[in-house]
Amino acid sequence: MSGQADQIAFALDRLSALRRAGRWRAGADFGLNPTQGEILSRIAVRPERAAELAAHFGVTPASMSDSVSSLVAKGFAAREPDPADRRAQRVAPSAKGREAARQLATAPDAVTAAIHALPGRDRAALLAALVRLIRGLQEARAIPVQRMCLTCRHFRPNVHDDAARPHHCAFVGVAFGDADLRLDCGDHEPAPAGEAAANRRRFDAA
Ligand code: SF4
Numbered sequence: 001m002s003g004q005a006d007q008i009a010f011a012l013d014r015l016s017a018l019r020r021a022g023r024w025r026a027g028a029d030f031g032l033n034p035t036q037g038e039i040l041s042r043i044a045v046r047p048e049r050a051a052e053l054a055a056h057f058g059v060t061p062a063s064m065s066d067s068v069s070s071l072v073a074k075g076f077a078a079r080e081p082d083p084a085d086r087r088a089q090r091v092a093p094s095a096k097g098r099e100a101a102r103q104l105a106t107a108p109d110a111v112t113a114a115i116h117a118l119p120g121r122d123r124a125a126l127l128a129a130l131v132r133l134i135r136g137l138q139e140a141r142a143i144p145v146q147r148m149c150l151t152c153r154h155f156r157p158n159v160h161d162d163a164a165r166p167h168h169c170a171f172v173g174v175a176f177g178d179a180d181l182r183l184d185c186g187d188h189e190p191a192p193a194g195e196a197a198a199n200r201r202r203f204d205a206a
Helices: 003-028 034-045 050-057 061-073 095-106 110-116 120-139 193-205
Strands: 077-082 085-093 167-169 174-176
Touching: 003 034, 003 095, 003 110, 034 050, 034 061, 034 077, 034 085, 034 095, 050 061, 050 085, 061 077, 061 085, 085 095, 110 120, 120 193
Parallel strands: none
Antiparallel strands: 077 085, 167 174
């Protein structure tokens, strides 16, 4: 690893540790540990099956089942039939869970505040670089596929002449720029592998 890559990885470690400490504090008000808070935040975007949650968080199904049971026991979530296959169950937030997720998402966070303070151009460049980084790790099978634009069948990268908003979301029919790329979108639908690879090439070509 180069010295520069080491420095970037170190910075990401520090930022992650700071975020996690903030989540401990914010989640403690609700009796949630950071993992339970992250699960709640994810299902508040879109309910998911426990197996999908286990894959996303890189834990065993048994461990995820324990976390989900704890959320259910505390009244933050419920298991319900999955509309896509009513024989399967998915985990959805309760009204109390949605409110907790909303408050967790808006809890004061030093990292988010510092990112907000960056010039807009720097924020957009940082987000685009992180999207590429995460996609590269996904392609290397180091982390599971995220609900991100680069893997979404609705994503059309660099199809508009507007340099500020070159991309297109076919789901909502709007043009958008790097600053609005999504890493966890509730409307995400996985693109076929060939289409995702073509999107990556068009995205990188700009
Ligand atoms: S549906 Fe969401 S993930 Fe897909 S392209 Fe639109 S904003 Fe991105």
